[in-house]
Amino acid sequence: MDVQETTASDLIARSTRCDVLKDFALPFTVKVYLGSMGLSNSGSDELIGWVSDLLYGNDVKRTEAAQSIVSFIDELAASRRKQSAADSMTYIVQAQVQGRCVTDEEVRGIGVLFLIAGRDTVAAALGFDMANLARNPEDQESLRREPTRIATAVEELLRAYSTVQIIRVATKDVDFEGVSMLKGDFVSCATMIANCDPAEFMCPDTIDLARQDHRYIAFGYGPHLCLGANLPGVRLP
Structure with a gap:
């Protein structure tokens, strides 16, 4: 199964109702990020919490979340420098720009941007898409017939x-x-x-x-x- 299927299957196994954004879209985007970094989904809930606090929390929560995310990125980057893997972070730490290696600060910035920019944007798009399909069952059937x-x-x-x-x-x-x-x-x-x-x-x-x-x-x-x-x-x- 791919990430979409496993996320949906886990959700269906728990309940016949859900909040699409909270229960599917946000976990899905974070799991995709973790997978691209060569990590398991075990830390997805924690990562979701950090990003939510960073984007929507008060000053204290934002500061704590930023520190947690930066530490997470730094530790992952250090790990991939020691032991490479077939994932995005390995590609980032090994990348060169105009003949030089990327700096620690640049690696950190890319890692954070990849996480933050790809979370709520994709989740919001999924929310709109699902809402539209819910309002138009004929479109659902059409896409099921012709995926x-x-x-x-x-x-x-x-x-x-x-x-x-x-x-x-x-x-x-x-x-x-x-x-x-x-x-x-x-x-x-x-x-x-x-x-x-x-x-x-x-x-x-x-x-x-x-x-x-x-x-x-x-x-x-x-x-x-x-x-x-x-x-x-x-x-x-």
Whole structure:
């Protein structure tokens, strides 16, 4: 069984009801991370707790969680330097950039980014996807009959339910379409609105799981393209 199947099987064995985000999506994303690092799932609950505290806890919990995560990454990196394995951390510690080895600080940053950025984003996407399928049982049946269509369906759901907004900071006072923004103001640029542009997408408000036009910008574009843009294509199907 793969991670999706084992996570779902464990959940079904415990109950016929669940909170998709809490009971499936979050454990799934963390287990994928642990697997990519060559680790067992035994520490998944602890890791879920650390990340939750880091993202949503108070100042004390955030500090403690950050220290725990950094220690976890540092210990794993040190272990892989001594004994390599066929996993992502070994690849990271052995990587070279412009002819030099990556530093401890860079290894730590990559390890933390991989964990944090790939957790809530993928989990949120799974939540939206499952909610949409729950509301549309005919789509469920269609994908069960033709599982080869799942990858295409994921692309359409990413267009319809882009989960990340980019917060930017105004560099000067500006008036835009009657809205005043002062220098230093935080501005939410909801770029995912472009995914509903009728000039680009036919019937953009209709979720068509067979849609072939996948020119959405759920992951940004240009120099702001998300580093994890390929992750959902691997994890969500």
